[in-house]
Amino acid sequence: MAELFIFFEQIYRILFLLIPVLVSVAMIVWLDRRVWAFVQKRRGPNVVGPFGLFQTLADALKYIFKEIIIPASSNKVIFILAPIVTMTLALIAWAVIPFSETFVLADINVGILYLFAVSSLGVYGIIMGGWASNSKYPFLGAIRSAAQMVSYEVSIGVIIINVLLCVGSLNLSDIVLAQKDLWFVIPLFPMFIIFFISALAETNRPPFDLPEAEAELVAGYQTEYSGMMYAMFWLGEYANILLMCAMGSILFLGGWLSPIDLFPFNVIPAPIWLILKILFLFILFALIKAIVPRYRYDQLMKLGWKIFLPFSLIYVVLTASFLMYFDLLPGN
Amino acid sequence: MIAHAIVFYIFSLIAIVSAIMVTVSKNTVNSVFFLILDFISISCLFIMIGAEFLGMIMLIVYVGAVAVLFLFVVMMLNVAQQKNEWFNSSGRSSHIPVGLLVSIIIFFELIIVIGGWKYKPDLLDSIAIEINTDLTNTQSLGSVIYTDYIHLFQLSGMVLLVAMIGAIVLTFRQRSGVKRQSYFKQISRDRKDGIELVDVENNKGVKIDA
Numbered sequence: 001m002a003e004l005f006i007f008f009e010q011i012y013r014i015l016f017l018l019i020p021v022l023v024s025v026a027m028i029v030w031l032d033r034r035v036w037a038f039v040q041k042r043r044g045p046n047v048v049g050p051f052g053l054f055q056t057l058a059d060a061l062k063y064i065f066k067e068i069i070i071p072a073s074s075n076k077v078i079f080i081l082a083p084i085v086t087m088t089l090a091l092i093a094w095a096v097i098p099f100s101e102t103f104v105l106a107d108i109n110v111g112i113l114y115l116f117a118v119s120s121l122g123v124y125g126i127i128m129g130g131w132a133s134n135s136k137y138p139f140l141g142a143i144r145s146a147a148q149m150v151s152y153e154v155s156i157g158v159i160i161i162n163v164l165l166c167v168g169s170l171n172l173s174d175i176v177l178a179q180k181d182l183w184f185v186i187p188l189f190p191m192f193i194i195f196f197i198s199a200l201a202e203t204n205r206p207p208f209d210l211p212e213a214e215a216e217l218v219a220g221y222q223t224e225y226s227g228m229m230y231a232m233f234w235l236g237e238y239a240n241i242l243l244m245c246a247m248g249s250i251l252f253l254g255g256w257l258s259p260i261d262l263f264p265f266n267v268i269p270a271p272i273w274l275i276l277k278i279l280f281l282f283i284l285f286a287l288i289k290a291i292v293p294r295y296r297y298d299q300l301m302k303l304g305w306k307i308f309l310p311f312s313l314i315y316v317v318l319t320a321s322f323l324m325y326f327d328l329l330p331g332n
Numbered sequence: 333m334i335a336h337a338i339v340f341y342i343f344s345l346i347a348i349v350s351a352i353m354v355t356v357s358k359n360t361v362n363s364v365f366f367l368i369l370d371f372i373s374i375s376c377l378f379i380m381i382g383a384e385f386l387g388m389i390m391l392i393v394y395v396g397a398v399a400v401l402f403l404f405v406v407m408m409l410n411v412a413q414q415k416n417e418w419f420n421s422s423g424r425s426s427h428i429p430v431g432l433l434v435s436i437i438i439f440f441e442l443i444i445v446i447g448g449w450k451y452k453p454d455l456l457d458s459i460a461i462e463i464n465t466d467l468t469n470t471q472s473l474g475s476v477i478y479t480d481y482i483h484l485f486q487l488s489g490m491v492l493l494v495a496m497i498g499a500i501v502l503t504f505r506q507r508s509g510v511k512r513q514s515y516f517k518q519i520s521r522d523r524k525d526g527i528e529l530v531d532v533e534n535n536k537g538v539k540i541d542a
Contacts, residue, residue: 003335075359075361078361078365108384109384109468109470110384110385110388110470113385113388113389113392114388116388116392117388117391117392117395117396120391120392120395120396120397121391121395121396123396123400124368124400127400127403127404127407128365131361131403131407139407143404143408146400146403146404150396150397150400150401153396153397157392170470298513299513
């Protein structure tokens with residue numbers, strides 16, 4: 001009986017985290033479009049609800065009632081599995097994100113590796129969708145995206161090593177607590193910039209949105225999808241973007257810590273700080289979408305392998321020698 | 333404890349069934365997907381016995397990188413078609429002895445590994461480094477690999493480096509006539525290099541040196 005009770009309590013906790021995440025994904029789509037419109041001096045979605053806040057819900061409703069078309073020559077099982085995989089992987093990663101010292105679903109001691117692993121699995125949704133569609137453009141988009149995501153994962157991994165050298169633990173709460181005195185964005189500022197750009201590439205955001213480059217590939221791997229399955233790809237993508245923003249704020253911006261431990265700041269509850277930091281990073285994402293033109297594919301690969309990877313590797317050596325020389329290494 | 337056992341049997345069942353499906357399924361892409369499922373359930377089993385670092389690394393390296401490349405190659409080369417052609421051709425029987433030899437060797441290796449399990453208590457007494465149960469296994473792995481076994485660790489790194497260089501050498505080819513973009517050239521160009529103003533006399537034309 002007691003085990004059953006624990007089971008239901010866990011389900012309650014999971015829903016308590018998951019539903020806000022899904023709602024905020026819907027809101028973030030609206031925010032993205034508003035920021036984009038703001039930069040281009042348009043109004044953006046402003047009709048449905050106050051400030052157009054319910055636009056995404058209206059869109060979702062529209063997608064639910066649309067027909068799901070499955071191409072006749074597609075591999076049907078994999079075709080249907082692909083959006084499910086994308087959505088699931090985007091949501092399960094939130095299990096380890098710490099919102100405050102106590103509010104975390106699973107405080108596992110390899111938290112950052114778990115995040116890294118889940119984000120590296122994200123490529124499967126895209127490859128499966130692109131291949132199962134059995135069509136030219138989706139397949140080209142899937143190939144591009146797989147190469148791109150695998151390349152930029154490497155540099156994200158090396159950046160994570162930089163942070164871990166300063167922390168001495170793989171636990172996300174420990175990573176946040178290690179930034180109590182100094183956020184890692186200050187000593188590791190170049191790494192923060194590279195992480196941000198790699199996160200753009202990892203989530204297929206502009207200027208690295210070559211997998212779905214509409215001028216060349218129609219909509220890339222999503223071309224054959226319609227109705228709710230398209231909406232799931234779309235929500236999964238935005239959930240991934242939010243996840244990358246959360247990862248950035250935990251690794252570099254001090255997670256749920258307030259910027260200064262003084263009166264007006266430390267009364268604000270910890271989850272609010274994390275949400276504000278995620279929003280800050282997301283607005284940067286949206287601004288970049290609006291102002292930067294798309295990269296060429298060879299430039300993208302060159303940036304990942306010939307510039308980011310060597311630079312972050314050199315920075316690992318620098319960080320390690322600095323910590324060693326001044327005897328700042330954690331754990332002794 | 334019962335829940336633990338149930339979860340263990342679920343994961344091992346998935347692992348075994350998908351391992352069988354890898355070899356049985358007709359479509360090569362499907363076999364790669366079953367291989368991925370196998371990797372994932374094995375890493376879940378690793379996590380269940382408390383080797384969370386190994387499990388996560390398994391996910392990152394095998395599922396996140398190696399299997400992606402596998403999938404890539406299989407999708408691009410259309411292996412399924414080639415295999416069917418090969419099965420129908422007459423030359424297949426000449427490969428059977430080699431395959432039989434390899435599989436017999438692997439079979440005996442497996443028997444040796446599983447048989448060695450019997451001597452596990454003796455092995456536990458003879459290990460060089462004591463097991464410290466206070467540390468998490470990431471920490472203890474790090475403290476052992478980078479201190480006592482640093483030479484072996486670097487040696488394995490060297491082996492990987494050699495393999496990498498070998499792969500690059502084998503696939504690298506210098507192509508002529510490829511136009512490459514040089515940022516420095518582009519940025520350092522100014523008006524003087526790009527544009528030349530020439531006064532042209534009437535009915536004479538200009539001679540342009542290429």
